Amino acid sequence: MRQPKYALAAYDVEAEDDEIWALCTDAENLFGDPHPPARGTYALLGCAPEGELTTALARARADGSAPLGFLALQILDKKGDRVDEWCLEDVRVLSDRPSARDLSLLDVTIEARQSPHNSFDYPQCPPLSPGYRLLGTEDEARGSCRDLAYVENSRPDLVEPSVRLLGSAPQGALRTALNAGEEDLGHAKLIRLDASGRAIQCAVEGELVAWIPSGRGLVDLTLEPWSERPPTAAREVWELWDDGRPAQSNAWARCGTEGRRYWLDTVRDNHVAHTLDAAPGGTYHLDGRYITDEPGFFCALGEAVNGPGGYFGGGLDALADCLCGGWGAGRSFNLVWHDAEVARTCLGLTPRIDNRPWTFEELLEFLAAKGIQVRLA
Numbered sequence: 001m002r003q004p005k006y007a008l009a010a011y012d013v014e015a016e017d018d019e020i021w022a023l024c025t026d027a028e029n030l031f032g033d034p035h036p037p038a039r040g041t042y043a044l045l046g047c048a049p050e051g052e053l054t055t056a057l058a059r060a061r062a063d064g065s066a067p068l069g070f071l072a073l074q075i076l077d078k079k080g081d082r083v084d085e086w087c088l089e090d091v092r093v094l095s096d097r098p099s100a101r102d103l104s105l106l107d108v109t110i111e112a113r114q115s116p117h118n119s120f121d122y123p124q125c126p127p128l129s130p131g132y133r134l135l136g137t138e139d140e141a142r143g144s145c146r147d148l149a150y151v152e153n154s155r156p157d158l159v160e161p162s163v164r165l166l167g168s169a170p171q172g173a174l175r176t177a178l179n180a181g182e183e184d185l186g187h188a189k190l191i192r193l194d195a196s197g198r199a200i201q202c203a204v205e206g207e208l209v210a211w212i213p214s215g216r217g218l219v220d221l222t223l224e225p226w227s228e229r230p231p232t233a234a235r236e237v238w239e240l241w242d243d244g245r246p247a248q249s250n251a252w253a254r255c256g257t258e259g260r261r262y263w264l265d266t267v268r269d270n271h272v273a274h275t276l277d278a279a280p281g282g283t284y285h286l287d288g289r290y291i292t293d294e295p296g297f298f299c300a301l302g303e304a305v306n307g308p309g310g311y312f313g314g315g316l317d318a319l320a321d322c323l324c325g326g327w328g329a330g331r332s333f334n335l336v337w338h339d340a341e342v343a344r345t346c347l348g349l350t351p352r353i354d355n356r357p358w359t360f361e362e363l364l365e366f367l368a369a370k371g372i373q374v375r376l377a
Contacts, residue, residue: 005024005025007023007190007193008020008191010186019172019173021173021175025166027164027165032229041110042112042151043110043148043149044106045099045107046147048145049108049142050142057096068092068093072088074135075129077126077129078129093110109151131145132144132145160229165220165223185207188207190204190206192238201266202269203230204229204230205227206224206225206226236254261314264298265314267309267310270309277327280331282333284329286337286338287338288342288343290342293347293357311327316358331370334372335374337375340377348360
């Protein structure tokens with residue numbers, strides 16, 4: 001019999017220990033990467049086009065549509081000063097017509113997808129705002145518009161398949177419910193186990209909706225998730241934890257960016273709280289050989305402070321919280337950043353647009369502001 005990969009436990013937020021309902025050999029349809037942002041249709045109302053937008057409009061009139069690429073909408077206050085920014089990617093100009101509000105302006109219809117770096121779903125101008133300033137990738141002028149209208153979502157919502165828990169050995173309350181023929185099997189959470197049977201991380205939560213026999217006293221269970229599913233990258237992370245918490249540093253380095261992001265979730269969930277932080281003024285060594293993206297910096301920092309598989313923040317806000325104490329080190333310590341040139345090259349030196357990953361210089365500025373003395377090596 002194969003070693004169970006998952007444990008199914010009763011969903012009880014008040015329980016201190018999980019009540020295990022079944023051990024499951026494997027799971028199907030568990031992973032669910034976020035769908036790429038849907039392409040939507042938008043109208044730039046009261047638009048005064050400039051630069052490449054003017055060129056794209058001329059091409060769209062001749063050819064039916066024309067590519068524009070990246071478009072930033074700078075939100076302006078009543079004085080015309082920038083207050084925020086919202087971005088569209090892979091923009092295609094579809095058509096235009098005179099604006100009903102002002103015949104000297106245009107209503108321009110475009111198709112695009114939202115930038116994944118947007119910090120809010122839809123832009124809103126403050127009272128008395130003149131609207132939006134339109135910019136390209138390098139802040140080149142593309143005109144202005146007085147308002148933005150969302151016309152439609154060009155892709156229907158996709159239905160996710162149910163999770164199937166294969167080769168499950170029911171026990172406790174679940175076995176009693178199955179033997180009694182109950183239809184309401186209850187709410188549960190699925191936990192990923194390592195090879196020794198120790199819990200690594202909760203994978204998904206949902207409702208048990210069906211079961212069928214699968215032979216030798218085992219059953220296949222159907223779970224309808226209500227929580228987000230783990231991304232595909234979680235599979236690789238869990239395999240790296242299959243022998244327990246990693247004993248060697250940089251196991252995360254073989255993962256791509258999404259895998260590193262999930263690694264940070266995993267190490268946070270497995271963090272053992274410290275009774276006392278290390279004394280202030282200590283020195284930690286940051287292995288910079290694999291810091292090729294922003295998650296890589298936090299993976300390496302967690303291991304610098306708390307050893308292999310360690311956690312010390314998964315973002316700057318979380319890092320600031322860790323520095324308040326209880327996570328292994330408080331404020332005022334020294335950090336020797338080895339092979340810093342890797343991050344300097346890969347993270348870049350200066351920002352280009354809002355809501356993008358932190359640059360090398362910004363990370364250094366943040367650390368200095370928090371009392372961390374950094375020496376580049």
